[in-house]
Amino acid sequence: MSSNFAVKTEGLSKTFLDKEVIHSCTMSVPEGAIYGFLGPNGAGKTTVMKILLGLLTPTAGKVEVLGMDVTEERNKILTQVGSLIEIPVFFEHLSAEENLSLHLAYMNVEKADISKVLQMVGLVGTGSKPVSKFSLGMRQRLAIARSFIHHPKLLILDEPINGLDPVAVREMRNLFLTLVHDHGMTILLSSHIISEIEHIADIVGIIAEGRVEREIPIADIKTQFENGLEDYFFDIVSGGNQFA
Numbered sequence: 001m002s003s004n005f006a007v008k009t010e011g012l013s014k015t016f017l018d019k020e021v022i023h024s025c026t027m028s029v030p031e032g033a034i035y036g037f038l039g040p041n042g043a044g045k046t047t048v049m050k051i052l053l054g055l056l057t058p059t060a061g062k063v064e065v066l067g068m069d070v071t072e073e074r075n076k077i078l079t080q081v082g083s084l085i086e087i088p089v090f091f092e093h094l095s096a097e098e099n100l101s102l103h104l105a106y107m108n109v110e111k112a113d114i115s116k117v118l119q120m121v122g123l124v125g126t127g128s129k130p131v132s133k134f135s136l137g138m139r140q141r142l143a144i145a146r147s148f149i150h151h152p153k154l155l156i157l158d159e160p161i162n163g164l165d166p167v168a169v170r171e172m173r174n175l176f177l178t179l180v181h182d183h184g185m186t187i188l189l190s191s192h193i194i195s196e197i198e199h200i201a202d203i204v205g206i207i208a209e210g211r212v213e214r215e216i217p218i219a220d221i222k223t224q225f226e227n228g229l230e231d232y233f234f235d236i237v238s239g240g241n242q243f244a
């Protein structure tokens with residue numbers, strides 16, 4: 001498989017017990033892009049992301065992350081990837097800064113500007129306040145900080161704007177754009193929120209019932225479909241084919 005893709009899967013399937021929940025999924029995330037992974041509840045977004053991170057083993061298929069096979073080079077991949085999957089877990093009695101410090105030590109990264117990263121996610125001034133006293137939005141900001149503080153090449157973010165108010169959503173959107181355009185990262189992010197994907201993604205992958213139904217550049221949707229991604233998405237997930 002080509003290494004011009006930060007993520008490439010071919011024929012990826014996953015079965016839990018006897019039930020196949022991911023069916024021969026083929027997806028390609030180009031390096032330097034923001035890839036919006038859009039799908040209804042239970043479509044399989046988190047499962048695919050966990051497989052990319054080596055947290056679940058694929059039942060079948062080929063999975064490459066940053067040009068490396070996920071089953072063979074998991075540890076090497078993890079040094080170059082940042083992630084936010086499901087509900088983030090922190091050391092509750094420690095501050096934001098202390099949590100980030102521990103993460104850096106765990107990742108074996110000596111040089112990182114914690115103050116700068118806290119400023120980038122809007123957590124300046126939290127000082128020694130323990131994470132247990134953080135609001136939901138503050139926890140999400142800290143989780144985003146932790147995902148990129150070690151300068152990964154690829155960010156895998158599962159519903160990263162969950163729990164954020166509209167101001168924070170806009171701030172994080174701008175942050176993601178900065179990470180891609182100024183820091184050379186690639187971002188794969190999932191969402192159910194169509195407008196959010198439409199705002200930020202370069203390319204969208206639509207997953208429904210465990211199948212990646214379509215991958216298409218956002219620019220193509222905008223020129224071809226009058227009402228944009230929302231109509232396109234509903235057509236695909238309802239099994240229609242009028243836009244094919």
Ligand SMILES: Nc1ncnc2c1ncn2[C@@H]1O[C@H](COP(=O)(O)OP(=O)(O)OP(=O)(O)O)[C@@H](O)[C@H]1O
Binds near residue numbers: 044046
């Ligand atoms: N550990 C597991 N054991 C059994 N089934 C599972 C497991 N994890 C996920 N599933 C099933 O796999 C399917 C896909 O779930 P997944 O969490 O990947 O979807 P999702 O698109 O991330 O959904 P949501 O947007 O609601 O988070 C669901 O039917 C879910 O019940």
